Amino acid sequence: MASRILPSPEAEWIETDGLGGFASGTVSGIRTRRYHGLLIPATMPPAGRTVLVNGFEAWIEAHGETFPITSQRYGPDVIYPDGAKRLRSFRLEPWPIWSVELREGLQIEQELFAVHGSPTVAICWRLLGDSSGSAKLRVRPLLSGRDFHATHHENGSFSFEANQQLDKVVWHPYQDLPAINVRSNARYVHEPCWYRNFLYLEEKRRGLDCIEDLASPGVFEFEIAREPALWILSAEDRHTDEAGTLSDLYTFLREEERARRARFPSPLHRAGDAYIVKRGNGKTIIAGYPWFGDWGRDTFIALRGLCLATGRLNEAHDILLQWASAVSEGMLPNRFPDRGEIPEFNSVDASLWYIVAVHDYLRDRHNGMSGTPIANSDLQKLQAAIEAILTGYQEGTRFGIRAAEDGLLSCGQPGVQLTWMDAKVGDWVVTPRSGKPVEVQALWINALWIASRFSRRWTEPFERGKASFEQRFWNEAASALFDVVDCDHRPGVNDPSLRPNQIFAVGGLPFQLLEGERARRVVNTVETNLLTPIGLRSLGPKEPGYAPHYEGGVVQRDGSYHQGTVWPWLIGPFVEGWLRVRNNTVEARAEARKRFLDPLRKHLDDAGLGHISEIADAEYPHTPRGCPFQAWSMGEFMRLESMLGR
Numbered sequence: 001m002a003s004r005i006l007p008s009p010e011a012e013w014i015e016t017d018g019l020g021g022f023a024s025g026t027v028s029g030i031r032t033r034r035y036h037g038l039l040i041p042a043t044m045p046p047a048g049r050t051v052l053v054n055g056f057e058a059w060i061e062a063h064g065e066t067f068p069i070t071s072q073r074y075g076p077d078v079i080y081p082d083g084a085k086r087l088r089s090f091r092l093e094p095w096p097i098w099s100v101e102l103r104e105g106l107q108i109e110q111e112l113f114a115v116h117g118s119p120t121v122a123i124c125w126r127l128l129g130d131s132s133g134s135a136k137l138r139v140r141p142l143l144s145g146r147d148f149h150a151t152h153h154e155n156g157s158f159s160f161e162a163n164q165q166l167d168k169v170v171w172h173p174y175q176d177l178p179a180i181n182v183r184s185n186a187r188y189v190h191e192p193c194w195y196r197n198f199l200y201l202e203e204k205r206r207g208l209d210c211i212e213d214l215a216s217p218g219v220f221e222f223e224i225a226r227e228p229a230l231w232i233l234s235a236e237d238r239h240t241d242e243a244g245t246l247s248d249l250y251t252f253l254r255e256e257e258r259a260r261r262a263r264f265p266s267p268l269h270r271a272g273d274a275y276i277v278k279r280g281n282g283k284t285i286i287a288g289y290p291w292f293g294d295w296g297r298d299t300f301i302a303l304r305g306l307c308l309a310t311g312r313l314n315e316a317h318d319i320l321l322q323w324a325s326a327v328s329e330g331m332l333p334n335r336f337p338d339r340g341e342i343p344e345f346n347s348v349d350a351s352l353w354y355i356v357a358v359h360d361y362l363r364d365r366h367n368g369m370s371g372t373p374i375a376n377s378d379l380q381k382l383q384a385a386i387e388a389i390l391t392g393y394q395e396g397t398r399f400g401i402r403a404a405e406d407g408l409l410s411c412g413q414p415g416v417q418l419t420w421m422d423a424k425v426g427d428w429v430v431t432p433r434s435g436k437p438v439e440v441q442a443l444w445i446n447a448l449w450i451a452s453r454f455s456r457r458w459t460e461p462f463e464r465g466k467a468s469f470e471q472r473f474w475n476e477a478a479s480a481l482f483d484v485v486d487c488d489h490r491p492g493v494n495d496p497s498l499r500p501n502q503i504f505a506v507g508g509l510p511f512q513l514l515e516g517e518r519a520r521r522v523v524n525t526v527e528t529n530l531l532t533p534i535g536l537r538s539l540g541p542k543e544p545g546y547a548p549h550y551e552g553g554v555v556q557r558d559g560s561y562h563q564g565t566v567w568p569w570l571i572g573p574f575v576e577g578w579l580r581v582r583n584n585t586v587e588a589r590a591e592a593r594k595r596f597l598d599p600l601r602k603h604l605d606d607a608g609l610g611h612i613s614e615i616a617d618a619e620y621p622h623t624p625r626g627c628p629f630q631a632w633s634m635g636e637f638m639r640l641e642s643m644l645g646r
Contacts, residue, residue, distance in 0.1 A: 006090050012036075012608050012628050013096045014289050015114035015121065016274040020046025021235075023114055023121045024290055027609075028084040029098070030073050031055055032202040034151055034212065035290030038112075041119030041235035043178060046277045046286060047293055049148040052173075052180050053141055053233055054214050057195075058083070058125075060102055060224070062135035067102040069110075075199040075211055092609050094261050105129045108137070108224070113257050117278075119178075119235035122253050126228045135225035142195060142214040143180065145173040149291065154213040160192035162217055167246050170237075171217055178235040185230050185246050186220035207553025271610045272306045272638055275631040276315055282322035283315050284336060288614055288627035295335040296323070296350035297420060298632050300357040301569065305635030308364050309642035314372055316361045321378060323354060324385040330392010331401075348401050348411040348418040351389040352443035358382050359450040359510055386451055390458060393444070400434075400489070406472070407464030408436045409444040410489065421501075421538065423561040425554065431562045435486040435493075439501040441469050442513055449511045469513055473505070479521040481505060481514075498540030500530050500570050507580055508573025520581045526574060533599035534616045534624075535568035535633075541618070548619040550626070564618035565625070568603075571596060572636030576643065589644050597644065600637055612637055 009028035016022045020042030026032055031054065039053035059081075060067040068081035088107070089099040095113035102108060106129040114121050125137055144152035163170040169188050172179040196213045203210035222229035230250045264270040275286045279294065285306065287298035299319065307316035326332055326343070332351045333343035362382070365374055393409060396402035399418055401411045412434025417424050419440060421431040448462035473481045475494070481502035484495040503526050505513040514522060530537040539546050539562065547560030575596050582588035600612060607613045608628030615626040 006087065007605055007609060009084065009087075011606065013092060014274065014608065014611070014629050015095060015112065016277075016286075016289070017041070017114045017119055018116045018277055019119060020277045020286060020293075021049060021114075021119050022274075022289055023112065025055070027090045028071065028087065029055075030071050030079065030084055031198070032073070032200055033290065034200050034203055034209070035148055036200075037148075038121055038123075039119070039180065039233045039235060040148055041178060042277075043235075046279055046284060050177055051144050051146055051148050051152075052178065052235060053121075054144055054152075054212075055142045057140040057142065057216075059138055060108060060127075060135060061138065062102065062106070062225070063133060065103075069100045069102075069108060072195075073199045073201060075197045077199060077201075093267055094258055099128075113254070115253055115257060116260055118238060120238075120253075121233050122250060123231045123233075124228050124250065124254075125222070125224060125231075127224045133225065134223075137222040137224040137229050139186070139220045139222070139229075139231065140216050140218070141182075141220075142216055143171065143173055144212070144214055145177050151209045151212040152214060154194045154196060154215075158215050160190075160215065160217045162188070162190050164188060169218075173215065179237075181234045181237050183230075183232045183246055183249070184220055184222070185227065186222045188218055188220055190218040192217050205551070206557065267610055268604075268638060268641065269310055272310060272634050274611075274629070275302065275306055275634065276312070276319075279322060279336065283318040284322060285319060285631050287631050289608075289629040290627070292627060292631075293335055296332045297334065297347055297353055299323070300350065300353035302631035302635035303357050304360050305572070305637065305639035305642075306631065308360055308369075309635075309639045311369055313361065313364060313369055316357075317372075317374065317378070320354070320358055320361060320382060324381050327351070327385050327388045327392075329397040330389050330395075331397055332389070345398055346416055346418060346422075348399070348409070348437075348440055349420060349443055351393070352440070352447045355386050355389060355447040355450055356443065356509060358386060363510075383454060386447070387455070390447060390451055394461065403444075403461065403465075404436070404486075406468040407461060407466075408441050408468050408472070408485075409465075410436055410486065411440060412489070419501075421499075421562040423558045425558045430559055432488075433484050433495075434488050435484045435490075435495075437484050437501065438473060438481050439504040441465070441473070442504040442509055445469060445513060446509045446511045466513065469505075473502075474518060478525065480525045481522060497543055498525070498529055500526060500536040500538060500567070500574070502526065503536070503570065503573045503577050506573075507575070507577025512580060519577070523574075523577050523581050527578070531574065532566050532616070532618070532622050534571075534603055534613075534622050535566045536570035536574055537564050537566055537618050538562040539564045539618075546618070549617045549623075550615060551617075561615075566616040566618055566622060567633075568600065568612050568614075568616070569630070569632040569636045571600065572639055575640055579643075592640075593644050597637075597640060 014024040025036045037051045037054045058070045068083035071084035086100045088101045091097040098110045109126045112123045146152045169182045198212045200210045284294040285299040287295040331345045334347040394403045400413045404410045417429045423430040445465045448458045451458040482494040483497045483499045487493045506519045529540045547563040550565045607624035611629040612633035613624035614630040616622045
């Protein structure tokens with residue numbers, strides 16, 4: 001038997017196409033989420049993601065034996081057939097590659113990659129070892145045609161019809177969705193049937209729809225002993241209609257994609273690239289795979305690591321200009337509105353994070369980092385967006401957002417969640433934080449400081465807000481900052497809950513609000529009570545309502561989302577604050593790399609392979625939860641990598 005070189009069988013991989021679409025699954029090949037699939041294009045890039053090809057059944061017929069090389073999980077909880085047990089190795093670079101042992105001396109290798117800039121996935125199987133005699137690979141695709149948040153069930157509307165021409169097969173299961181175009185060097189045999197009762201274990205654990213039926217129109221038969229089996233799936237016909245041999249097309253796509261990935265300096269940079277996608281004529285950032293779109297707050301936080309720390313200033317330029325046109329009454333939408341949608345503006349901090357991102361982008365431009373020089377007209381657009389945001393906030397806008405007489409920013413009204421701690425279940429806002437939240441003030445004062453550098457109008461508001469912050473937020477008894485002052489707009493009523501939001505007064509933003517002894521005490525309090533190897537807890541363990549684990553159904557999970565659950569993205573502002581109170585010495589950076597970055601590097605081999613998760617349990621072993629591929633988690637990790645150097 002060959003030795004096994006495998007991460008956890010449930011660990012997940014992802015291949016993205018630069019348009020918002022993707023392919024994703026587990027190391028074992030057993031789908032555990034309704035979001036796992038081979039061909040999930042964004043039909044309105046980067047939105048409208050639709051599952052067209054969920055997976056496949058595959059088996060080898062050789063030497064008079066049949067060897068399944070895939071497995072499926074069916075309800076109530078049965079795995080069949082046993083192909084996953086034959087898996088011997090899995091590699092992530094330069095794309096997912098599996099090695100399956102059929103018997104001693106005979107293996108099959110499968111590689112899969114997404115084609116950047118096209119809703120296309122290419123798969124190749126190669127027989128390795130003693131393959132004398134005949135060997136056939138049979139592949140039966142499993143199709144749906146549904147929104148990626150939904151599940152699919154047997155119905156009479158599904159069209160199994162196959163249009164065959166030479167080495168191409170086209171299915172069009174539902175007329176309002178893209179057709180599925182396939183090219184292969186196989187013989188296609190049309191044998192329609194339904195596969196019923198697939199069970200998605202992760203969805204079951206999350207209390208969501210977890211049972212699905214999939215349609216299979218036929219079987220592809222490859223003479224794999226004679227040549228590698230090639231299978232190209234696409235939601236457009238650009239590649240599948242190209243002239244020339246299939247082998248030439250596959251080689252061209254493979255080498256183009258290999259060369260593109262080789263231009264990135266490291267696997268971490270390649271992973272970060274997955275989140276930067278096309279929107280219209282510009283760019284945006286997907287907040288997380290597999291289920292998030294491009295959210296405002298997430299975009300501007302993640303951009304500083306994904307784009308600026310990696311020298312991708314042109315992409316940062318495109319993203320910031322794309323969003324500049326979306327300012328309304330001083331606010332940016334919480335997520336970018338797609339065509340025909342009503343924008344959602346329930347975010348007090350997205351607009352302020354935008355200003356911080358613009359500042360960092362212009363700083364890096366000024367410092368001569370790579371990228372095309374910014375045109376004066378574009379600079380004016382960015383500055384106009386900043387002015388529009390601050391003017392709207394100063395005069396007052398939606399949801400009670402308004403600069404108060406003390407120079408701080410007041411926000412909130414019943415039933416609306418405005419800060420990044422935004423969990424809501426029905427009418428229940430879990431962490432309302434109405435009044436003057438601490439990180440919102442840090443962002444507001446930073447935004448005023450940034451604007452005051454090109455407009456004197458904002459100098460006095462900046463100085464007034466800073467003075468009020470220093471006077472009103474310090475909680476001497478806790479050696480910390482209040483999380484919210486003037487709670488529910490009641491003057492003098494303060495929330496002393498121990499949360500990580502106070503760290504932004506010391507780290508994570510261009511202007512440091514707290515210095516000296518108070519800054520050191522805040523960092524020490526956060527480190528002692530909230531730091532874990534994978535990020536910061538969202539609530540101190542001794543606080544009322546602390547939730548040690550993020551699990552259960554929707555209500556249970558959303559109720560614990562910001563009640564202790566660990567957030568890896570917060571490690572960025574924490575480490576920056578930790579370094580600032582130690583004068584950012586060479587010795588401090590070396591210690592920070594060892595203490596804070598090394599544990600996160602290990603996490604790259606868990607959950608979403610090569611990526612960092614959205615959240616984790618508050619208590620040991622800090623099991624990763626939520627989105628396995630999260631943009632701001634990756635962005636802040638990459639920003640720290642750049643900040644700390646090697």
